[in-house]
Amino acid sequence: MKVVVCENYDDLSNKAFEVIKEQVVEKPNSVLGLATGSSPVGMYQDMIKDHKENGTSYKDVSTYNLDEYVGIDRKDPQSYYTFMNENLFSGIDIDPNNTHVPYGNTKEDCEKYEDAVNGVDIQVLGIGQNGHIGFNEPGTPFDEPTHIVDLTENTREANARFFDNDINKVPTQAITQGIGTIMKAKKILLVANGANKADALKAMIEGDVNIECPASVLQKHPDVIVFIDKEAASKLSK
Numbered sequence: 001m002k003v004v005v006c007e008n009y010d011d012l013s014n015k016a017f018e019v020i021k022e023q024v025v026e027k028p029n030s031v032l033g034l035a036t037g038s039s040p041v042g043m044y045q046d047m048i049k050d051h052k053e054n055g056t057s058y059k060d061v062s063t064y065n066l067d068e069y070v071g072i073d074r075k076d077p078q079s080y081y082t083f084m085n086e087n088l089f090s091g092i093d094i095d096p097n098n099t100h101v102p103y104g105n106t107k108e109d110c111e112k113y114e115d116a117v118n119g120v121d122i123q124v125l126g127i128g129q130n131g132h133i134g135f136n137e138p139g140t141p142f143d144e145p146t147h148i149v150d151l152t153e154n155t156r157e158a159n160a161r162f163f164d165n166d167i168n169k170v171p172t173q174a175i176t177q178g179i180g181t182i183m184k185a186k187k188i189l190l191v192a193n194g195a196n197k198a199d200a201l202k203a204m205i206e207g208d209v210n211i212e213c214p215a216s217v218l219q220k221h222p223d224v225i226v227f228i229d230k231e232a233a234s235k236l237s238k
């Protein structure tokens with residue numbers, strides 16, 4: 001696992017963007033695994049800016065997102081489908097038919113998505129304060145495929161900021177790629193910033209590989225690059 005401590009959020013976003021750009025320029029029909037949450041927003045802004053200024057094209061790129069709330073309308077402003085359209089897809093030349101965000105709440109919905117997610121070249125990840133990746137909460141087996149998950153109180157509290165600061169408005173379940181799905185990606189690019197991620201990053205990078213910190217599984221992946229700011233790195237021993 002390569003860990004790069006960056007000056008600040010803009011710096012880490014830009015470094016992460018450069019990795020994506022290199023991938024897409026080298027292989028125009030790349031498959032990107034994408035994440036929501038606030039962490040990758042700066043990287044998405046850099047992708048949009050670069051597309052507009054330098055013409056980097058995403059027309060042959062396919063994307064598969066990690067997760068979506070259960071029971072939310074796709075057009076809801078807080079759905080991850082809306083998030084991706086607003087924060088990335090509408091700003092680049094990607095073919096909407098090549099973008100995929102999971103949806104549904106049945107075993108069949110999960111199996112269908114699991115079968116569709118194939119050949120991901122780079123998987124972008126954020127990390128939850130409790131070490132979750134995608135919506136794989138602590139205790140999730142490492143070989144789990146796409147599944148429906150009950151969100152923890154901690155995750156719902158962290159996401160209440162998007163729901164008028166009212167935890168009761170935060171959905172209680174999500175559909176998420178499993179850790180087994182995520183680990184199949186050829187390369188993993190994790191971005192995180194802020195002191196509230198410092199414990200999770202310490203457990204992910206320096207802790208035992210343990211299902212209590214889902215992100216610790218990344219220690220077993222052969223090609224992981226982590227871009228974090230100084231605050232997020234503040235609890236690392238070196």
Ligand SMILES: O=P(O)(O)OC[C@H]1O[C@](O)(CO)[C@@H](O)[C@@H]1O
Nearest residue numbers: 036037038039125126127128134
């Ligand atoms: O980037 P944020 O907003 O801190 O979120 C971190 C993680 O939490 C989630 O948004 C889910 O709660 C993940 O999708 C994301 O990786």
